[in-house]
Amino acid sequence: MKPFAFERARDVDHALSLAASSPGARFLAGGTNLLDLMKLEIEQPPRLIDVGRLPLAEISETASGGLRIGALATNTAVASDPRVRRRYPALARAILAGGSVQLRNKASVGGNLMQRTRCPYFMDAAKPCNKRLPGSGCSAMEGLSSTLALFGASEMCVAVSPSDMSVALAAFDA
Numbered sequence: 001m002k003p004f005a006f007e008r009a010r011d012v013d014h015a016l017s018l019a020a021s022s023p024g025a026r027f028l029a030g031g032t033n034l035l036d037l038m039k040l041e042i043e044q045p046p047r048l049i050d051v052g053r054l055p056l057a058e059i060s061e062t063a064s065g066g067l068r069i070g071a072l073a074t075n076t077a078v079a080s081d082p083r084v085r086r087r088y089p090a091l092a093r094a095i096l097a098g099g100s101v102q103l104r105n106k107a108s109v110g111g112n113l114m115q116r117t118r119c120p121y122f123m124d125a126a127k128p129c130n131k132r133l134p135g136s137g138c139s140a141m142e143g144l145s146s147t148l149a150l151f152g153a154s155e156m157c158v159a160v161s162p163s164d165m166s167v168a169l170a171a172f173d174a
């Protein structure tokens with residue numbers, strides 16, 4: 001893993017100013033996607049900004065009768081919230097279909113939506129991948145693609161979002 005600076009954000013403004021002053025910096029939430037990619041040297045941020053302790057985990061009612069889910073709510077917290085289970089059962093079920101209990105306890109909503117693709121070529125630095133290195137080509141076009149997109153792909157990339165949660169959120173027009 002490449003050396004990097006690590007800073008813990010005191011509040012949201014601090015997190016944003018750290019990000020603005022450091023091109024290529026990444027926010028760190030649960031770390032379950034970002035740290036894996038750093039170990040593979042797919043992600044090489046010069047600075048990690050730890051947002052994991054910011055008070056952004058609340059799930060609250062909105063005036064229009066919906067729910068507002070904080071970026072740092074864990075996957076487990078969302079899937080087990082009685083209001084989510086009653087009013088948006090597909091969201092709870094989509095989350096529970098993914099990963100393991102340990103992973104869902106650590107993974108945040110923001111991180112889930114912002115996680116990178118799990119296309120095998122994206123995670124293999126030895127293979128061409130336009131998403132990782134624009135212009136290098138797309139190994140999946142002629143290679144393993146059974147988990148990739150049938151619809152909505154481009155000429156450059158056929159990767160799909162790896163987030164199960166995002167499918168349910170899109171279905172609920174969230």
Ligand SMILES: Cc1cc2nc3c(=O)[nH]c(=O)nc-3n(C[C@H](O)[C@H](O)[C@H](O)COP(=O)(O)OP(=O)(O)OC[C@H]3O[C@@H](n4cnc5c(N)ncnc54)[C@H](O)[C@@H]3O)c2cc1C
Pocket residue numbers: 026027028029030031032033034035036051071072097098099100103106107108109110111112113114115116162163164165
């Ligand atoms: C073994 C394994 C199995 C998995 N299986 C599934 C599965 O079946 N279904 C599924 O949906 N997912 C699956 N995942 C992915 C998992 O859900 C994600 O790794 C997790 O949700 C990421 O959340 P995190 O808080 O750990 O994010 P991190 O790893 O901390 O961050 C991921 C990305 O999001 C960015 N980020 C994080 N928080 C914010 C924020 N608040 N604002 C802006 N950017 C932010 C980070 O900078 C980083 O780029 C799996 C992961 C693993 C390791």
Ligand code: SF4
Pocket residue numbers: 117119120121122128129130131132137138139140141148156157158159
């Ligand atoms: S589909 Fe192609 S361009 Fe997209 S992530 Fe996979 S290898 Fe890279």
